[in-house]
Amino acid sequence: MIRREALFLGLTALFATATSSWALDRALTPDEQQMIADIGTHNSAIRTMVGRFLQIDSQGGRTEGTFYLQRPDKIRFRYNPPSREEIVSVGRGFYVMNRRDKTYYAYPQDTIPLRQFLGDQIDFTRSNIIDVTTSDAYLTITITDDTVAGTVQVSLIFDKNTKDLTQWSLVEPSGSELTFSLFDVQQDVEIPKSFFYIDATYTALDPSSR
Numbered sequence: 001m002i003r004r005e006a007l008f009l010g011l012t013a014l015f016a017t018a019t020s021s022w023a024l025d026r027a028l029t030p031d032e033q034q035m036i037a038d039i040g041t042h043n044s045a046i047r048t049m050v051g052r053f054l055q056i057d058s059q060g061g062r063t064e065g066t067f068y069l070q071r072p073d074k075i076r077f078r079y080n081p082p083s084r085e086e087i088v089s090v091g092r093g094f095y096v097m098n099r100r101d102k103t104y105y106a107y108p109q110d111t112i113p114l115r116q117f118l119g120d121q122i123d124f125t126r127s128n129i130i131d132v133t134t135s136d137a138y139l140t141i142t143i144t145d146d147t148v149a150g151t152v153q154v155s156l157i158f159d160k161n162t163k164d165l166t167q168w169s170l171v172e173p174s175g176s177e178l179t180f181s182l183f184d185v186q187q188d189v190e191i192p193k194s195f196f197y198i199d200a201t202y203t204a205l206d207p208s209s210r
Contacts, residue, residue, distance in 0.1 A: 024129050024131065024132070028129075028132060032132050032134070035134075035139055035160065036124050036125065036132070036139075036141065037125075038163055039124070039139070039163045040121075040122040040123050040124055042163040042164075043122050043163070043164075043165065044120060044121050044122045046069075046071070046187050046188065047071050047188055048068075048069060048070045048071070048187065048188055048189055048190070048191050049067075049068075049069040049185060049186070049187050049189075050066070050067065050068050050069070050185070050186050050189055051066070051067060051183060051184050051185035051186060052064065052065070052066055052067075052182070052183045052184050053065055053066070053067050053077070053180060053181065053182055053183070054180075054181045054183065055178065055179070055180050056178070056181075057178050057179075058176045058177045058178070063079060063083065064080050065077060065078050065079040065080050065083075066078050067182075068191050068195050068196075069118070070191050071118060071119065072091070072118055072119050072120055073089060073091040073118045073119065074089055074090060074091055074196045075087075075088070075089045075118060076088045076089075076195055076196060084098050084099040084100035084101070085097065085098055085099070088196065088198065089118060089196075090196045090197070090198060091196075093106050093107060093108060094106070094107040095107070095198060097198075097202065101203075102199070102201060102202045102203060103203045104198065104202050104204060105204075105205050105207045106204055106207070107207060124141060124143075127141075127143040127145075128143055128144050128145065129141060129142070129143050130142050130144055130153070131155075137159065137160055137161070138157050138158060138159060138160060138166070139157075139158050139160050140156065140157050140158075141155070141156045142154070142155040142156075143156070151173060152170065152172060152173065153171040154168055154169070154170050154171075155168060155169045156168045157169075164185065165182065166181065166182055167179065167180065167181040168180050
């Protein structure tokens with residue numbers, strides 16, 4: 001089963017200003033503080049980004065697709081066939097679309113915490129960091145957010161050399177996990193305006209019915 005709802009939940013928590021009661025139980029080291037600041041600065045400077053993604057759920061289900069990001073406030077996740085779904089932000093709203101049925105669920109942009117990652121500046125210190133770990137090649141930042149579905153935990157893995165996001169793992173309130181990896185990423189490339197367009201022939205559905 002493709003966990004698109006879980007991905008959407010993960011995106012809403014990924015770069016949120018969290019209000020969770022969980023907190024880091026130690027002070028960040030100066031090196032960690034500098035690396036986190038550098039990661040925020042580096043990613044804020046990336047104006048466009050395209051690439052492939054691989055999504056793996058707790059049951060071993062694998063789903064692939066492509067993504068397109070343009071700052072500020074635009075992103076699109078397009079799942080490969082046989083899926084017909086996409087997740088799109090176009091600046092004025094956040095949409096979960098079905099290309100086969102020509103329908104979508106719309107969410108106000110200002111209710112989606114992902115807007116902080118899509119904006120001009122990224123500041124992880126505004127998130128509720130509960131853990132930071134490092135290896136020779138990677139730095140992992142784990143944050144939590146209290147959502148309507150419960151507390152969500154997301155671990156973001158960055159390449160220490162390039163400072164690029166390579167993977168995140170989401171733990172849902174139920175305990176289920178979702179891993180989302182990025183591949184073949186290109187930065188600062190031109191993306192057609194049509195990629196961030198909502199077809200006027202699509203029918204809006206009530207999000208409360210999901």
